[in-house]
Amino acid sequence: MQVKDSVVVVTGGGQGLGRAMAVDLAAQGAKLALLDLNEEKLQETVELVREAGSEAHYYLVNVADEEAVVSTFEQIVKDFGALDVLVNNAGITRDGLLVKAKNGEVTGKMPLSSWQQVMDVNLTGVFLCGREAAAQMIKLGNKGVLINISSISRAGNMGQTNYAAAKAGVVAMTVTWSKELSRYGIRTGAVAPGFVATDMVAAMPQEVLDKITSGIPLKRLGQPEEIAHTVRYIIENDYFSGSVVECNGALRI
Numbered sequence: 365m366q367v368k369d370s371v372v373v374v375t376g377g378g379q380g381l382g383r384a385m386a387v388d389l390a391a392q393g394a395k396l397a398l399l400d401l402n403e404e405k406l407q408e409t410v411e412l413v414r415e416a417g418s419e420a421h422y423y424l425v426n427v428a429d430e431e432a433v434v435s436t437f438e439q440i441v442k443d444f445g446a447l448d449v450l451v452n453n454a455g456i457t458r459d460g461l462l463v464k465a466k467n468g469e470v471t472g473k474m475p476l477s478s479w480q481q482v483m484d485v486n487l488t489g490v491f492l493c494g495r496e497a498a499a500q501m502i503k504l505g506n507k508g509v510l511i512n513i514s515s516i517s518r519a520g521n522m523g524q525t526n527y528a529a530a531k532a533g534v535v536a537m538t539v540t541w542s543k544e545l546s547r548y549g550i551r552t553g554a555v556a557p558g559f560v561a562t563d564m565v566a567a568m569p570q571e572v573l574d575k576i577t578s579g580i581p582l583k584r585l586g587q588p589e590e591i592a593h594t595v596r597y598i599i600e601n602d603y604f605s606g607s608v609v610e611c612n613g614a615l616r617i
């Protein structure tokens with residue numbers, strides 16, 4: 365699919381990877397619908413999209429709220445008259461060990477709330493936005509692309525029972541959607557980034573981050589623009605569907 369003139373929805377478009385994707389695609393002539401919880405950040409991204417030479421609307425919405433997601437996708441189609449691509453990018457971490465134990469005594473467990481919050485945003489949010497985007501694309505009778513942002517953590521990662529499960533889940537959704545939606549001309553894809561320099565990674569303790577960086581064969585974190593480039597590759601490649609692209613500086617976990 366040609367990026368120029370396509371209407372692209374990016375969830376979590378306020379900052380980080382979502383913002384980089386919005387700016388990259390805007391520079392190629394895409395129009396952006398940006399979803400996020402943070403209005404100030406959304407306004408900044410809209411401004412950057414304009415500076416890149418395109419247009420954007422923003423929608424203040426929690427991707428885990430069914431009613432809000434349904435009405436937002438209706439509104440996007442009203443505002444743009446089209447919907448070509450969804451990037452399911454909004455995501456959170458609530459890291460913690462499953463159980464912590466010292467001297468044989470259990471001193472902590474991952475709270476159910478940490479599990480549930482991550483499931484709500486990283487899995488239910490992806491499901492709801494994917495469902496609504498696909499429904500609108502089919503109604504419009506056009507081709508489309510659904511892209512889910514997974515993570516290297518989908519392989520299983522210390523302290524990320526919740527996040528790893530959700531990020532493996534979005535890959536399973538990606539494959540399922542390719543089987544169900546190819547008949548409508550809708551392609552799917554997932555991107556599994558390694559560690560990328562955004563606020564999400566900056567929130568990690570410095571000594572953990574140093575250890576991670578020294579273990580990355582390319583010896584540096586990824587840049588948000590490098591993940592945006594990978595998303596653009598999936599949009600532009602018409603024979604790409606149902607698979608995951610890893611972009612991680614050769615790191616294996």
Ligand code: NAD
Nearest residue numbers: 376378380381400401426427453454455515559560562564
């Ligand atoms: P970030 O925290 O910098 O940005 C995430 C954005 O999502 C924020 O603007 C936030 O407001 C928004 N958001 C959070 N919950 C939301 C909700 N319920 N509804 C709507 N918007 C919501 O994170 P990032 O590093 O840019 O990560 C983006 C995606 O990439 C996430 O899915 C993350 O899991 C994934 N990822 C990131 C990395 C990394 O190293 N940064 C690596 C692998 C995967």
